[in-house]
Amino acid sequence: MYEFLYTSQLGAQASPLVVGQILSRARPTNAQAGVSGLLIFDGQRFFQHLEGPRPTLEALMGRIVGDSRHEDMRILHEGLLPQRRYHRFDMGYAETDDLDALGALIQLSGPSAVERFLQMRTSFDIQA
Numbered sequence: 001m002y003e004f005l006y007t008s009q010l011g012a013q014a015s016p017l018v019v020g021q022i023l024s025r026a027r028p029t030n031a032q033a034g035v036s037g038l039l040i041f042d043g044q045r046f047f048q049h050l051e052g053p054r055p056t057l058e059a060l061m062g063r064i065v066g067d068s069r070h071e072d073m074r075i076l077h078e079g080l081l082p083q084r085r086y087h088r089f090d091m092g093y094a095e096t097d098d099l100d101a102l103g104a105l106i107q108l109s110g111p112s113a114v115e116r117f118l119q120m121r122t123s124f125d126i127q128a
């Protein structure tokens with residue numbers, strides 16, 4: 001198992017409505033590929049935590065990097081993962097307006113970024 005945590009900015013030409021399109025396509029694809037995770041969106045910026053088999057995730061990240069619906073992508077952490085953290089096999093989604101929390105998260109990298117992201121998760125009303 002492998003994980004990626006990244007942040008990116010909604011594309012200059014993209015509407016926030018693209019999130020619905022992204023999720024409706026990503027969920028069945030991820031479920032089939034054994035990819036799980038969580039996408040957070042504040043209206044401007046994405047944070048996505050992805051986990052799954054390493055070759056699958058690397059291929060997915062290659063597609064996501066090239067997606068013009070977002071830009072300024074920064075990987076906060078990537079690494080081996082002993083066991084899955086998200087047990088829904090697709091892509092959880094939450095919106096937030098807690099810009100302070102996201103602003104703090106974007107300053108972090110490595111395992112501390114993952115820690116902070118996982119702490120934020122508990123403030124959302126979602127089932128991982």
Ligand SMILES: Cc1cc2nc3c(=O)[nH]c(=O)nc-3n(C[C@H](O)[C@H](O)[C@H](O)COP(=O)(O)O)c2cc1C
Nearest residue numbers: 022025026029030046048063064065067069070091
């Ligand atoms: C912020 C963001 C998150 C995305 N997350 C996923 C995802 O979890 N799974 C997925 O299959 N595609 C995701 N996509 C879409 C991919 O970039 C890509 O459009 C999709 O995998 C289909 O690729 P294809 O058109 O080359 O087949 C995401 C796109 C963006 C902008």
